[in-house]
Amino acid sequence: MAPLLTIRGLKKSFGGKPVLDGIDLDLEEGGSLVVIGGSGTGKSVLMRTILGLETPEAGEILFRGAPLVGAHRTAFLDSFGMLFQNAALFDSLPVWKNVAFRLLKTLPRAEARRIALEKLARVGLGPEVADLMPAALSGGMRKRAGLARAIAADPAVIFFDEPTTGLDPIRAARINALIRGIVEESGASAITITHDMTSVRSIADHVALLDKGRIRWHGPLHEMDDAPDDYLHDFILGQWRE
Numbered sequence: 576m577a578p579l580l581t582i583r584g585l586k587k588s589f590g591g592k593p594v595l596d597g598i599d600l601d602l603e604e605g606g607s608l609v610v611i612g613g614s615g616t617g618k619s620v621l622m623r624t625i626l627g628l629e630t631p632e633a634g635e636i637l638f639r640g641a642p643l644v645g646a647h648r649t650a651f652l653d654s655f656g657m658l659f660q661n662a663a664l665f666d667s668l669p670v671w672k673n674v675a676f677r678l679l680k681t682l683p684r685a686e687a688r689r690i691a692l693e694k695l696a697r698v699g700l701g702p703e704v705a706d707l708m709p710a711a712l713s714g715g716m717r718k719r720a721g722l723a724r725a726i727a728a729d730p731a732v733i734f735f736d737e738p739t740t741g742l743d744p745i746r747a748a749r750i751n752a753l754i755r756g757i758v759e760e761s762g763a764s765a766i767t768i769t770h771d772m773t774s775v776r777s778i779a780d781h782v783a784l785l786d787k788g789r790i791r792w793h794g795p796l797h798e799m800d801d802a803p804d805d806y807l808h809d810f811i812l813g814q815w816r817e
């Protein structure tokens with residue numbers, strides 16, 4: 576079976592400066608890939624390019640073996656959910672409408688609300704949260720609401736952009752565990768970008784290290800610690816060499 580996503584030879588530069596310089600990467604059906612890399616190495620650009628928000632200069636992205644164009648691109652966008660770094664909730668909508676945002680386009684209001692409450696419950700938020708405005712939520716609750724929105728339409732693929740940024744270690748661990756549980760139980764495939772090695776160990780089954788526009792190392796999580804790559808080890812351990 577073709578991987579869910581196949582990325583080949585992807586190149587993107589800004590002002591003549593290459594950011595992605597020939598990226599090859601696969602996301603297996605049901606897999607959980609975590610992309611790590613230093614600040615400014617192009618993780619967000621990679622994500623934006625997959626979503627079609629940036630146009631690459633070269634390379635291709637295949638979804639279930641076919642290029643992401645036309646109706647196939649629409650099918651991809653319909654089957655994906657995303658948790659943004661700052662949760663990106665609409666401040667003027669109550670929490671349940673944020674969660675049900677996409678559902679409200681196709682489902683009756685009562686049904687969309689029922690599903691929103693079910694997804695909120697899945698991320699540990701009770702019905703009392705549904706009618707609050709996002710401003711009333713703590714950072715951790717916003718992340719949870721963002722996660723409920725990401726899974727509202729039962730996506731086949733979910734993108735997590737720095738899911739633990741701004742959370743204390745305990746709340747971060749709870750979000751990581753939620754993400755792992757949701758990915759496992761739903762069978763969705765996931766791509767996460769993060770600097771947080773705790774997230775990597777909680778969420779990933781495969782890891783890719785982005786460096787200088789290329790995938791410097793990739794492999795199963797259980798091979799990461801013994802991989803013969805000094806920079807990867809420095810990254811994992813948070814150490815530097817003079």
Ligand SMILES: Nc1ncnc2c1ncn2[C@@H]1O[C@H](COP(=O)(O)OP(=O)(O)OP(=O)(O)O)[C@@H](O)[C@H]1O
Binds near residue numbers: 615
């Ligand atoms: N729209 C843009 N115009 C010009 N340069 C850009 C644009 N978007 C990204 N870049 C540049 O591309 C490089 C990669 O940025 P990107 O945001 O993808 O890094 P990142 O790995 O996600 O970093 P971080 O971990 O700090 O969020 C940076 O040098 C950035 O300045």
